[in-house]
Amino acid sequence: MAVQAAENDGINVEEDHLNDSLGNPGLISPDKEDLSRLLTVPFSGRIRGGMRPGKKIIVMGIVDLEPESFDVSLTCGRSEKEEPPYDVALKLSARFxxxxxxxxxxxxxxxxxxxxxxVYFPFIPDQPFRIEIHCEHQRFRIFVDGHQLFDFYHKVKSLTSIDTVRIQGDLQITKLG
Incomplete structure (x- = not known):
């Protein structure tokens, strides 16, 4: 069964690359580029239409063998000049x-x-993981490997301005949705 991002919303990997669901063959580009090249870390991809209640972001990956840390962030804008971007709606940081x-x-x-x-640290070196970020009216609800870990109440109130996923650190990305 295909697991889909809510309402077929996806993440644009670069300008023209789109991942509509985890059930599709993956990121589809007009020139059939290699998926592993598109999912390199550090990664930055657009969230089509921005966030809104009912939408979810799924990041699947494998932790590196000897990790120190990795981050998954939902940001406002793609400005490469400003690091970090002006507003970061949610930054999840795994510190090993x-x-x-x-x-x-x-x-x-x-x-x-x-x-x-x-309650516990869900990541294991050299093992796969699945992070789900569910957007609700008042908060993000974060799940790792199917277990709800915590809620994070919105600090950035304009949900549609949250339009970029950024991933960096000691991991490999296998799928996004």
Whole structure:
């Protein structure tokens, strides 16, 4: 059974590359480029139409053999000049040295305090994982490998302005949706 991003929304990998669902052959480009090249880390891809309640982002990957950390962020805009972008609606940070899965946001140029309350650390070196970020009216709900880990209440109120997924660190991306 195909797992689809809500309402067939997808992530544009570069300008013309689109992933509508995890059940499709994957990222489809007009010139049939190699998928592994499109999913290289660091990764930046557009969320078509921005976020809204009912939409979800799925990141599937494999943790590197000797990881230090990796981040998955939902940001406002794709400005390559400003690092990080002006507003970061959600930044999920997996830190292996202290086995923490942190979350934070950046609004009007200022980072919020990192939240760190998780019951367990869900990532294992050299093992696959699946992160689901569900957008609801008041919050993001984060699942890893089917287990709900935490909620993160919206700091960026304009959900449609959240239009980019950024992934970096010690992992390989296998699928996006």
């Amino acid at each position: 040295t202290d086995r923490q899965f942190l979350r934070s946001a950046r609004v009007s140029g200022k980072w919020t305090e990192e939240e760190a309350s998780t």
